Amino acid sequence: MNDVPMNDAPVNDAPVNDPRFPGLRRRGFLAVAGGAAGLGALALTGCAGSSTAGTSGKADGKPKRGGRLRAAFAGGGASETLDPHLSNLFADVARAKALFDKLADYGPDLSAQPRLASKWEPNAGLDRWKVTLREATFHNGKPVTAQDVLYSYRRITDPKKAYRAKASLEPIDLRASRAVDQRTVEFVLKRPTAEFPNLLAAFGAYIVPEGAQDFDEKPVGSGPFRFVSFAPGKSAVCKRNEDYWDGAPYLDELEFVVANEESARINALLGGQVEYAHELNPTTARAHEDQGQVQIVRLRNSAMQSFAMKTDRKPFDDKRVREAFFLIADRKELVDGALSGAGEIGNDLFGKGYEYYADSLPQREQDIDRAKALLKQAGAADLKVTLDTSPVAAGFTEAAAIFRDQAAKAGVTVRIKTGSKDSYWKDILDSGTLCSYRSGAMPIEAHISQRLLTGSTTNATKWQHKDFDDLYQQAQSTKDKQQRAAVYERMQRRLYAEGGFLVWGFADWILATARNVRGVEAKAPANSLDWARFDKVWLA
């Protein structure tokens, strides 16, 4: 483990771009998207179904109790598990969110919202935090105590295991942390961490009863739903937890079914077999938007789409070349072509719409002449570059093709090399010079600590600058929010000018529900609290 103080905010990469996510990973394989394709569909486009009022999400009318909702997710097949600490895929997270709770979770702007923890306050040095728990009970009636919290966090950071949140909880010194009383925990940190609440909301940091080991037979959690049955790779059923601390859910029962093919999910929804279909393709959404059979829900700013340039090697070690590439990209054409219009243009900075995002910086536009000039200055007039891409994530190959044509206008010839789906992320980490890159929703601080510090675990742009690390440390030890925001602003200004990420767009996350489903939150980027949250959902 490198000893550089890695003030690592919660390592939370959205599973959305996790190549193991079958729906995405097998982008090439039978990604039968766009609803039921097929020759007979011609007639379909003709019929104009009656379009019902507005999009879902608005709780119109009084919520009604009762009913059973079936939600279709892409799953991990027979190796799925209910162990919340092992959750890796969307389906795992959705199930874990139904059965368990975290101390905190991310709001719409990716800031930490109190959940099981009612409040938290740091000491002066920001390296000791006192967290008070809310009155909450597990499904077996036992109250949630500080001991449970410590047991859960110690289980996650077990050196022998490879639980997902282990890296995020690294800053906490769990041996020194102790339970002050039944419902208060004092966390001792290895270094000042202003964004400690983000750790509590880390992906996969769920609270389980003390001593719990096996979760596939009869898992016990504190979540809004109780366990009924689970068949890995097929279905998981749970029912309403009457005495849930955040109010009992409206639904009587909730069933998660697995359907790895996107077309199967939309077809099941259209055929009335499920009421909620997760992760659809932008074109499917456009095709069914106003057909009136289903309600399309677009979760804005869910995934960052970009090209990563290796700043430690030719030709991108020269910042003029990097700026030239910023100016080559026509972001509108990339979003229209690769995301079929489902998303917003990016400004070469991560975290649009999130807390601390530097939206004051002017939006870059394509400027081929200036790009050519910069390239000539850098002595790279007729540059030849290889762009690594792969069908591992939606939009990658399309964006690569479009960018190649745009680069040609500036005299840069881009050769596209398609890598294997299953080892893409490991391959592009160290090799190549330019590659397609994307990231799920996470706080900006987590993005920086994970990818832009000298000691970051996945530094795809090889951005390693001592002064940049110091700025990050400074931010972590600034108690006052405004001053911290100012430091983040300076860091982002630097990245905007000479960073390695050419962020061209932010893709919407699309899902669809049956017409009678209400209470599905629309303003919830994938991975945040209100995404795939069913305890506020009801059937009209």
Place this chain on the structure above:
Amino acid sequence: MNAVAEIKDLRVEAGGRLIVDGVNLRVLPGRITALVGASGSGKTTTGLALLGEYPAGARVTGDVRVPDGLVGYVPQHPGAVLNPARRIGALLRDIARTQVRRLPRGERRAAARQRILHALSLAQLPDAEAMLRRYPHQLSGGQQQRVVLAQALLLGARVVVADEPTTGQDALTKRRIVDQLAAVARQGIAVVLLSHDLDVVRALADEVLVMRDGRVVESGRAERLWLAPRHPWTAELLAAESTTGPVEPTGEGSVVLETLPLTARHGRTTVLRAPGLTLRAGGCLAVVGRSGSGKTTLARCLAGLHRDHDGEILLDGAPLPRSLRERTRRQLAAVQYVFQDARAAFDEHRPVLHQVARTAVRLRSVPEADALTEALATVTGLGLTEELVRRRPAQLSGGELQRAALARVLLARPRVLICDEITSGLDTVTRRGILDTLAGLLRDRHDLSLVLITHDLDTAALATRIAVLDAGDLVEEGPARQILTAPQHPFTVSLMETTARLTARNRTLT
């Protein structure tokens, strides 16, 4: 007595050719009527007319009357009409069921079974019970023929048409078929025999119709025909049948080919245990035996076509490699082999003359052009026209192809020529032609010696020495005259007797 079946002025024309031209036929119960003629003389078409079947797209005039309509049919290859995928019992039960439909349901099964067993016994098939469970391919040729006969008897047919029942069979089998057909006739069933095998016709037929090019050139009672044939073609037929005397040995040359004792195997079963054989220059050794007696295997060992044996073969004293792949060109040219099925031995894509000439080019490295002229000379010497041999094998008849095959091997100027049943399957006239050619060869080429593999003694009569094989063992070997007239070994004796009895007067004596 009234005719069981009658054909009046039958004319059949197909594909622009007149196959049958005004044939009349009266078939009487219990009598055997034979239609004799070379292949292509229209006898088969007439026979099938009785069954009401004609060649595809034929224009037919004249009338065919079969009073009770049931006519049995025994084809040349009986195996063809036995369904390969069904047991014999099932085949017979289908026919029996049509016979017992009138009986009440309960008794049908038993009645059918009883009729089947009766038919099988009539067809002289021992242990009928076991036979019912076997598949056609598990029966011998003879057994298959008798099952087909049983089918006809089971049908209750009043007329049975037998098409070339004895061609290509050895004397003993021929004898059994003759007895069989005679037994069928004795049961009052009319038999229409279509054949070009005069021995059988002579032994069986009451009435004979001689046919040529679709017309009946002569018909009448059998005895009258044999003694006083009116039509020249009938006379020629009878003449062709007489056996020519053995060729006088023109002094025995030195030993050309000698085999040390050899045993040959097919896979794991031994098929031949032959002691030493010697062949002298200018001599002709006939190897006689029933089918499956190992005579072909012996021939193939000599020619190098069969490697799986442990004997030694010496050509002029020097050992010959066992497989022809290892033989030098000179050794290949010295020992040549003529196949039984001439048509299958030629490449159907290339003209015959070229294939014949290749022997000279390959074995005697004669330039292409000279080889062609030499081939042409040899071929015309054997009675084939140039126009004929320039065509592809498909346009030549069996006899003509066999002559071309002879030319092909002669071009190698062989010392030893092995002929494997080259006359079986040919009609009498063509067979006589080939035998005369062989006799001529022996006379003109003194250094050539012949090995004749045959099952019929007519061909064997040509040889100077005869070796008799039975079930893989050489039972007797000696000069032709002595074997033919005074055989020692009981098997040879029975072989000689049956052939003699066959040519004797017809069945009424037996």
Place this chain on the structure above:
Amino acid sequence: MSGLRSWVARRLLFGVVQTVAVVLLVFALTEALPGDAAVALAGDQPDPERIAAIREAMELDRPAHERLADWAAGLPHGDFGTSLASGRPVSTYITDGFGPTLLLAALTVALLVPVGVGLGVLAARHEGKLVDRLVSSVTLGVYAVPEFAFGVLLITVFALRLGWLPPTAVGYGTDLLAHPAALVLPVLVLLSRPVCSLARLVRAGMIDALASPYAAQARRYGVPGARVRYGHALPNAIAPAAQQLARTIDWLLCGVIVVEALYVIPGLGTVLMNAVAERDVPVVQGLAVVFGVTTVVLNLGADLVARRFAPRAEVAA
């Protein structure tokens, strides 16, 4: 018939060799896949420590041949090894996946024989007439359509447009039998191609058999037409069809993979695709054994049928 027993014994021995070869080939290929189970599990968080920890937890650092030897040692007494991704025994993966796939395959074969043979016989009986041309051209057309297109077409028309059938089997994974309607479309897609090839084969076989001398003899002796067709001609037409059909078994296994994905039937095809993506080598090998053995058994069965109907024909090993 000792001949049969020795032939079956020889075929079984050869089957074992075939299965071993399939397993070795699949093992080599899976090992050669870029990345391994650890990289796949680490996903887009490929930080080296995490991968090293996962790799050690999965014992992937042991050399490939050692892992293969261990896995093979367990095979004889039914231990297919444990999955790298979930630690569960591979046999549970196989038993879970076996049910739906077996159900699909059994239904397909059960319908395939009568429909395929029936169409073939029908076309042969009316050779040259409208029925024959119709059957031939339809079978030709459907044979040309790959499953993915045909499946999607059926969903669009019957499930969504007309609403007669459920578009997928989502949610019914655990008990497919309780929802027979969900099986109609997948089985139809699986049937589409083999029915065509079987019908064409049987038609050709029947035409030859009906024109054969033994059929003419049977007709000549007054055996009724139907008896000639089904009693005499059909057995001879079945033999080549059965043998060729056995060769398309591997096609049926591929068909299952595509259909399972389209209709969300969690069978062996889905388990295989996930295992390959997760580089879960033991599971892939377990499935390779299952696929190998099934192919061998089905081939042997088809050859036995062919041997029964055409005893004389020398049946290729």
Place this chain on the structure above:
Amino acid sequence: MRHRFALGALIVGVPLALALLGPLFAGDPGPRAPSFTLGGGHWLGTDFVGRDVWWQVLLGGRSVVLIALAATVLAYLVALPVGLAGALTHRTWLEELLMRPLDVLLAVPSLLMILLVASVFTPGAVGLALLVALVNIPDAARIVHAAAAEAASRPAVEALRMQGETWWRTAVGYVGRSVARTLAADAGVRLTGVLYLVATAAFLGVGVEPDAADWAVMVDRNRTGLFVQPWAVVVPALLIVALTMGGNLLVDAVLEKRKRT
């Protein structure tokens, strides 16, 4: 029967002409429009990345047809010698050595083989052709061997050997020619089988660039927009089906004619 030949030729003619002549008329790609739009100067609309579908159709046929043809030819280039040698040699161990391993390969499901091999190295068009050929070799060799064994057992071959004929004229001249007819029949059916495999492999994203101008890839990648812009899927799908169906019809007609003469 005549009309079946004409029908087959017509059905296969259209896609074949488009596949081979298309690229000549394709010209340069027009400006990129938003994906899945209809009209706007695009005769068949735009595809999933906004390229003109008609331009893609013109370019897309060549890879499918060429890969299929190459794979079939490759399969026979290997299967013919192996099958012939297996049938003609009298050394049984050589025959076993040649034929048995191929029979073993028959047991491997072809799609699984393609998926595994394709993910080991991402093959381009050449790789896919090699792959599909590899999958076809065992079956093709088996058929060649069966036909050659029958021809080799005929007396004509022994007669040629008696004449001291060269191995080449015996094996290729006689046995090869007599096997040719069976091969023609098998080649027809095999070509359609290969087309199916190439289309399915491309559909699964194996062996072709994800955005390549290839009919099968177009069917896969444009299915998302089927409701909005069906032509991007329907036209290439119809062309592939026409190619296989027309090919089949043609083969059947030729076979029928050969059997008649």
